[in-house]
Amino acid sequence: MKSYVSHLECSLCAKRFDDRMPVNLCSCGGSLLVRYDLAAARREVDREALARRTSGQWRFFELMPLRSEAALVTLGEGDTPMLDGGRLSKLLGVRQLWIKNEALNPTGTFKDRGMSAAISKANELGIRRVGVPTQGNAGSAAAAYGARAGMEVHVFMPRSTPTANIQEVALAGARAYFVEGTIREAAAEMAKWKAELGFFDLSTLKEPYRVEGKKIMAYEIAEFFDWKLPNVLVFPTGGGTGVIGMWKALQEMKALGWITDPLPKICVVQSGGCAPLVAAYSKGADRCDPWPDPKTLATGLCVAKPYADHLVLKAVRESGGAVMAVSDEEIRESMNLLANRAGVLACPEGAACIPAIRALQGRGTLQASDSVVIFNTAAMQKYWNS
Numbered sequence: 498m499k500s501y502v503s504h505l506e507c508s509l510c511a512k513r514f515d516d517r518m519p520v521n522l523c524s525c526g527g528s529l530l531v532r533y534d535l536a537a538a539r540r541e542v543d544r545e546a547l548a549r550r551t552s553g554q555w556r557f558f559e560l561m562p563l564r565s566e567a568a569l570v571t572l573g574e575g576d577t578p579m580l581d582g583g584r585l586s587k588l589l590g591v592r593q594l595w596i597k598n599e600a601l602n603p604t605g606t607f608k609d610r611g612m613s614a615a616i617s618k619a620n621e622l623g624i625r626r627v628g629v630p631t632q633g634n635a636g637s638a639a640a641a642y643g644a645r646a647g648m649e650v651h652v653f654m655p656r657s658t659p660t661a662n663i664q665e666v667a668l669a670g671a672r673a674y675f676v677e678g679t680i681r682e683a684a685a686e687m688a689k690w691k692a693e694l695g696f697f698d699l700s701t702l703k704e705p706y707r708v709e710g711k712k713i714m715a716y717e718i719a720e721f722f723d724w725k726l727p728n729v730l731v732f733p734t735g736g737g738t739g740v741i742g743m744w745k746a747l748q749e750m751k752a753l754g755w756i757t758d759p760l761p762k763i764c765v766v767q768s769g770g771c772a773p774l775v776a777a778y779s780k781g782a783d784r785c786d787p788w789p790d791p792k793t794l795a796t797g798l799c800v801a802k803p804y805a806d807h808l809v810l811k812a813v814r815e816s817g818g819a820v821m822a823v824s825d826e827e828i829r830e831s832m833n834l835l836a837n838r839a840g841v842l843a844c845p846e847g848a849a850c851i852p853a854i855r856a857l858q859g860r861g862t863l864q865a866s867d868s869v870v871i872f873n874t875a876a877m878q879k880y881w882n883s
Contacts, residue, residue, distance in 0.1 A: 498558040498566060501538045505529040505705050508808055516562065519622050521703050528805045529705040530745065531562045535752040544755050548720060552576040554610055554713040560749060562614060562709045568621035570646045572603035574613050575713055579721050579870075585838045589854050593868035595727070596841055597714060604637045604665065605876035610714070611707030611738055612638035615699050618706045620646050628653065628696035630683035632735070632796045633662035634875055639699060640669035651696050653683040659796065659882045679791055681801045701736035702805035711742035712749075718870060719747075719756055726758040728867035729818075731853050733846035733874055734765040734774060735800035737809035744812035761870075762818040762862065765809065766853035768793035772822040773802055774809060779820075783807045794825050795845035797874065819862045827852035832877065844880060847873030 505514035509527030514520050516531065523529060542559050550556035554575025563569060578601060582594030599607035612635065619627055628651040629639045636652040643650035650671035654662070655678055666673050674690070676682045684700060691698060698704060719726060726747075732740050740763055750756045767775055771791035777784060787802040803809060813820055831851035835843040850871035857863035 499541070500564040501533045501535070501542075501559050502562055502564055503532045503534045506532050508805065516705070517564070517622070519624060519697060520705070521698050528702040528808065531705055531709055533560060533749070535749060539753045542753070544720075544724070544753075554613070554710060554717075557713055557716055560716070561713075562618050562706050563621055565621055568617055570617045570620055570642055571613050572609065572641065572645060574602045574609040574710070576717060577601050579718070580839065580841065583839060585834070588838060589851070590858065590865055591854065591863070591869050592866050593727075595868070595870045596839065597718065597870055597872045598841060599714075599872060599874050600842070600844070600876035604634070604641050605879050606634040606638060607711065607714070607739065607872070607874045608635045608638040609642070610710035612642045612699075612710070614710030615704060615706040616642040616646050616648065619648070619697055624697045625649060626694070626696040627651070627699050628687055628691060628694070629699040630654070630680050630687045631658070631662075632680045632799055633658045634797060634879060635701070636671070637662050637665035637669075640666045640671035643671060644669040649696070651687070651690070651694060653687040655679055655683055659880050661879050661881055679799050679801060681787075700804070701738055702741070702803070702808075707738050708742040708745065711739045712746035714739065714872070715743035715746035716750065719750055724756055726756060726761050727870045729762045729764060729857070729863050729869045731764045731766060731850045731857070731869060731871045733795070733798060733849045733872065734767060734809060735798045735803070737774075737803045737805055739872070739874070740765060740812050741805060741808045744816065760816055763812050763816040764818045764853065764857055764862065765813055765820045766849045767820070767822045768795050768798045768828070768849065769822040769824045771799045771801065773800075774806060775820050775822045777806065778810060778813065783810055795828055795849055796880070797844070797846045798849070819857060819860060821853055821856045823849050823852040823856070835873075841873055842877040843873045844875040844877050846875065847871070
């Protein structure tokens with residue numbers, strides 16, 4: 498399989514970087530994004546041939562950041578089910594509801610997609626030690642993929658992290674560090690240790706490659722619909738890698754000539770207990786103020802200030818989407834609803850998409866005639882805290 502990687506590009510100032518060198522951020526502080534020679538890929542890559550390959554996200558190798566297949570670190574992530582909403586579609590008054598069930602990834606979370614890409618690229622670059630701050634699931638994924646690659650993994654997490662994640666990190670042999678607070682405090686603690694321990698930083702949007710794994714969700718969705726697109730994507734958002742990745746993928750598919758439909762509206766859902774993107778969106782701002790005292794049962798949404806907030810808000814606005822917050826009570830009710838109407842044991846973040854649909858209908862952003870995809874980003878069992 499041929500690599501079409503061209504370079505890295507700063508999302509703020511457009512400065513270019515060589516992807517064959519380890520790098521985190523641009524000197525201006527901007528997140529770096531992987532760019533590809535899409536003109537050459539358009540001529541040479543047959544999208545139908547990709548579907549005939551062994552399943553998993555790496556069948557889209559030509560649109561992933563590795564230059565060498567030999568560096569690949571995979572546990573079989575990707576190609577997760579698209580489930581028909583069935584009775585739930587009728588209840589919500591949606592013509593067609595689909596659930597992208599990311600719970601079936603190897604460690605039970607969509608974080609596996611990004612960590613497979615990031616750890617694989619680190620492996621290609623000769624990096625043997627990595628660190629990551631986490632609310633839980635990213636730490637589990639980093640530990641698992643790092644173990645697969647034979648890397649030393651340092652995971653910084655709040656003491657309130659669900660027990661399942663703590664156990665997964667320990668089982669995979671990663672080194673765990675605990676802090677009081679949220680992922681923000683975990684990141685601050687990690688910064689103190691980074692120079693002494695000498696690890697490469699895998700923080701959300703502070704390295705270029707986790708986005709590349711997450712973006713494949715959009716490729717899979719387009720392929721599922723025979724390269725016709727749904728009208729609305731509703732995504733639970735903390736750090737924003739999933740939204741940024743999928744919007745990037747949609748632009749790539751358009752440049753490749755693989756899609757011609759209008760792009761779907763990107764709709765972001767947060768928790769009312771931690772909604773910095775909602776606050777910024779409502780003010781027309783491009784950046785978030787840190788959310789004071791973030792608290793929510795949806796731990797993956799408990800991000801006080803997403804690092805690449807401007808990229809998330811840009812995707813929402815360019816797509817004609819929306820940003821909204823839902824309550825923890827609504828999330829609990831929707832976890833029950835997804836289980837007893839669709840048979841999906843959803844995580845709190847995934848369940849947040851259900852009240853978001855109702856809010857979108859009330860705003861007129863989502864019509865009864867629309868086709869809608871929501872995302873269950875992790876397995877419910879990951880959140881058991883005993």
